Amino acid sequence: MQESTKPESRAPVDPVLRIEGLVKRYGEVEAVRGIDLELERGEVFGFLGPNGAGKSTTIRCMLGLLRPSAGAIRVFGLDAAKDGVTIRQRVAYAPGELRLPEQLSAAEFITSISRLRGGFDEARRDQLAERLRLDLHRPMRELSSGNRRKVAIVLAFLAEAELLVLDEPTSGLDPLMQREFMDLLREARAGGTTVFLSSHVLSEVQRVADHVAVLREGRVVASGTMADFRGRARSHVEVFFETPPPTEALGALPGLVDPQVTDQRFTATLSGPIGPLLSLLAQHKVASMLVEEPDLEEAFLDLYGGETQ
Amino acid sequence: MSSRTVELVVGPLRAMRRAVMWWSIGLGALVALTAAFWPIFKGSTGISSALNNLPAGVLTAFGLEDFGSPAGYLRANLYEILVPILLAAAAATLVSGQTASEEAAGRLEMYLAQPISRRAIYLGRAVAALLGLVVICLALTLVQLVSDWLVDLSIPPGELLSTIALSTCVAILYGSVAFAIACARPRPSLVVAAGIVLAVASYLVVALLSFSPVLDPWSQLSPWSWAFAGDPLEHATDVWRYVAVAVPSIVLVLFGLRAVSERDIAAG
Numbered sequence: 001m002q003e004s005t006k007p008e009s010r011a012p013v014d015p016v017l018r019i020e021g022l023v024k025r026y027g028e029v030e031a032v033r034g035i036d037l038e039l040e041r042g043e044v045f046g047f048l049g050p051n052g053a054g055k056s057t058t059i060r061c062m063l064g065l066l067r068p069s070a071g072a073i074r075v076f077g078l079d080a081a082k083d084g085v086t087i088r089q090r091v092a093y094a095p096g097e098l099r100l101p102e103q104l105s106a107a108e109f110i111t112s113i114s115r116l117r118g119g120f121d122e123a124r125r126d127q128l129a130e131r132l133r134l135d136l137h138r139p140m141r142e143l144s145s146g147n148r149r150k151v152a153i154v155l156a157f158l159a160e161a162e163l164l165v166l167d168e169p170t171s172g173l174d175p176l177m178q179r180e181f182m183d184l185l186r187e188a189r190a191g192g193t194t195v196f197l198s199s200h201v202l203s204e205v206q207r208v209a210d211h212v213a214v215l216r217e218g219r220v221v222a223s224g225t226m227a228d229f230r231g232r233a234r235s236h237v238e239v240f241f242e243t244p245p246p247t248e249a250l251g252a253l254p255g256l257v258d259p260q261v262t263d264q265r266f267t268a269t270l271s272g273p274i275g276p277l278l279s280l281l282a283q284h285k286v287a288s289m290l291v292e293e294p295d296l297e298e299a300f301l302d303l304y305g306g307e308t309q
Numbered sequence: 310m311s312s313r314t315v316e317l318v319v320g321p322l323r324a325m326r327r328a329v330m331w332w333s334i335g336l337g338a339l340v341a342l343t344a345a346f347w348p349i350f351k352g353s354t355g356i357s358s359a360l361n362n363l364p365a366g367v368l369t370a371f372g373l374e375d376f377g378s379p380a381g382y383l384r385a386n387l388y389e390i391l392v393p394i395l396l397a398a399a400a401a402t403l404v405s406g407q408t409a410s411e412e413a414a415g416r417l418e419m420y421l422a423q424p425i426s427r428r429a430i431y432l433g434r435a436v437a438a439l440l441g442l443v444v445i446c447l448a449l450t451l452v453q454l455v456s457d458w459l460v461d462l463s464i465p466p467g468e469l470l471s472t473i474a475l476s477t478c479v480a481i482l483y484g485s486v487a488f489a490i491a492c493a494r495p496r497p498s499l500v501v502a503a504g505i506v507l508a509v510a511s512y513l514v515v516a517l518l519s520f521s522p523v524l525d526p527w528s529q530l531s532p533w534s535w536a537f538a539g540d541p542l543e544h545a546t547d548v549w550r551y552v553a554v555a556v557p558s559i560v561l562v563l564f565g566l567r568a569v570s571e572r573d574i575a576a577g
Contacts, residue, residue, distance in 0.1 A: 056576075063422050065574040089424035097576070099415035103324055112323075115316040116423040155419070 014077030021071035033218035046209030092159035096167035242285035317433025333448035344456030400484025401504025409491035485561035492565030
């Protein structure tokens with residue numbers, strides 16, 4: 001790490017988003033119960049949790065649509081409660097619950113919203129619509145939920161904002177369009193856009209996120225990098241030995257759970273680093289080995305004690 | 310004026326075009342139909358003398374004095390109660406349709422997530438509703454003038470325009486009531502009901518209190534009295550009547566804009 005010789009000349013860089021002790025109450029109900037988050041510039045932040053965990057409430061507080069009951073939210077170093085207009089100039093948002101004006105066509109709606117942002121590039125709009133196979137001229141009332149989702153995605157990427165806030169963005173999209181969306185997301189990130197991706201679809205977060213926070217009942221129950229998360233997740237290990245497996249030594253390894261030996265085949269679940277297992281296997285004749293990639297779903301299920309589906 | 314500012318008004322106007330069209334057709338039809346019956350009542354002394362047997366308070370309350378004259382006929386059938394109440398209902402529903410209904414349905418979220426203040430978005434919708442109401446009133450005026458000419462219902466244009474303008478101002482006042490409530494609590498049924506019920510109540514205050522000489526002075530507390538007590542179909546209207554109705558409208562809009570910036574937006 002290189003230290004600056006002139007620390008006084010370097011202005012401190014605010015994180016894109018800093019949430020401290022966020023609480024949101026609706027009467028007696030506490031939807032968000034003290035969330036702390038920080039989002040750095042240029043990263044994709046996965047905000048995970050089942051429906052009702054408080055993800056959308058947190059986002060709506062970030063955008064100034066809700067007033068926090070307690071805590072502070074700073075976006076680009078600005079107070080979300082006071083500087084909402086300035087913040088939203090740099091933020092594009094695709095809501096999870098899509099309720100769009102029925103009487104307008106997709107093109108009319110996109111034009112209306114984009115004009116409120118100060119204008120838009122029609123060629124870019126048409127290009128995005130083409131990539132997502134969205135017919136811009138159909139009235140919104142005739143669009144399926146997937147096509148309505150595409151309208152929100154077009155608007156989010158059309159804004160070319162510094163921060164994209166996407167709430168359940170692939171809900172209703174077919175697999176092909178989900179892939180197109182992921183490509184758009186990667187392109188945006190490559191262009192320096194920061195992404196706050198809220199979802200209960202773990203696989204999509206797993207593919208693109210740098211950092212993840214898992215929300216449950218209004219609290220962050222786990223957060224860290226994707227690598228941290230994968231480290232907590234359990235992998236399935238399957239080893240075929242050329243000789244009888246070293247059962248005792250394998251059983252003594254830390255992190256190996258539920259070891260099973262069938263002839264020369266050894267299977268187990270590994271939680272934690274794989275290094276000790278590899279060191280042991282290096283001392284024996286191994287015919288083949290299969291380690292299934294840790295799945296965020298499993299880490300998620302571990303955290304939730306099997307309550308999620 | 311920036312394209313952003315124009316869009317704040319034009320967008321809602323585009324969305325309410327059908328509602329404006331149907332209100333215009335409905336009120337235009339009412340006016341044309343009423344005018345079409347004028348030749349039957351024109352110069353009829355029988356109906357006038359029959360009505361004159363009613364108590365004076367009833368005649369005043371329902372605008373039935375001088376029913377056989379053009380001004381009396383229009384006052385009794387349209388401008389004493391029906392047109393102002395219907396315009397107030399139009400104002401309240403247009404306001405609700407662009408504010409409380411949209412917010413309660415979650416359709417405002419995408420707009421409110423843009424770099425525009427809530428006040429600007431709500432004010433844009435109030436202006437759009439106002440313009441929609443003006444279009445309805447212009448349609449009504451046009452139909453009234455053409456109908457009057459066709460059936461020889463001779464009202465001085467100045468008095469007729471003043472009456473419609475005052476009816477529009479009263480509608481704007483109750484539209485402003487609806488707007489203030491929509492800004493404070495986005496419940497569509499409450500917003501529409503409050504606009505219409507208060508408009509009807511303000512008429513009833515004038516109508517019912519006029520039965521009692523003791524209570525009659527209190528009827529001047531009603532905005533209905535401020536607008537119509539000078540009998541605008543027959544006499545030139547004082548400017549203060551417009552001002553008296555406009556000032557509370559402005560106060561209500563300002564109150565609403567303050568209220569909407571200090572609450573949570575409904576999730577839909």
